[in-house]
Amino acid sequence: MGGAEATQWLLERARLAPGAAMLDAGAFVGAAARAAAARGARAVALDVVPDFLAAGRALEGGRAVDWVTADARRLPFADGTFASVWCLESSIFPRELSRVARATGATLCLGCEAPADGRGGLEAFLEEWAEYGWRLASHRPLSLEALATWRRCEAELVARRPHFEARYGTRGYLRQLDHLASLVAMYERGSAGHALMVLER
């Protein structure tokens, strides 16, 4: 969500010194890790799917990154390994991401589903991170962009039904369509949102 421009926004705020250790958890093809490595960070891209990492390694800048297949629920790193921990993904595991970040002088960069309900959800979200010593440094709501993206995805799924149905089967297709329809509805009524956030401790 937000594409390369969102990654740049986070990079400008991540306080990554040359040689600093950066973790991209849930990296997919490691776009953020490759961008951080291009700025001189020692970047690690971690994902549970090895094929995504293999594809990322083959992309531009991929050889400058370390690629690790693991589950973000149990990260294979010692406490305090990273100066900057990134998770551009909505399955976030606060305790584990916090454990591998440096105790002080660290940043945490998130691009995720974030409460946007105006009923205290965002405060509750931040309070959970505060339990691990993080405070919000920068926040960029992306809910409108996310809503536009989900609407486009839903329209494309409908327009290209024969293609997707042949590939994933009728049940798989309908499940995905239901999922997108409920995302669109949630974003329209403001009970879910998306944001970039940089936290510090």
Ligand SMILES: C[S@@+](CC[C@H](N)C(=O)[O-])C[C@H]1O[C@@H](n2cnc3c(N)ncnc32)[C@H](O)[C@@H]1O
């Ligand atoms: C929405 S994509 C994020 C892509 C990437 N961060 C980006 O910005 O382009 C989610 C990624 O998280 C990975 N993922 C989901 N759950 C995970 C987990 N428990 N541990 C590690 N990776 C996970 C998925 O395999 C997928 O590649």
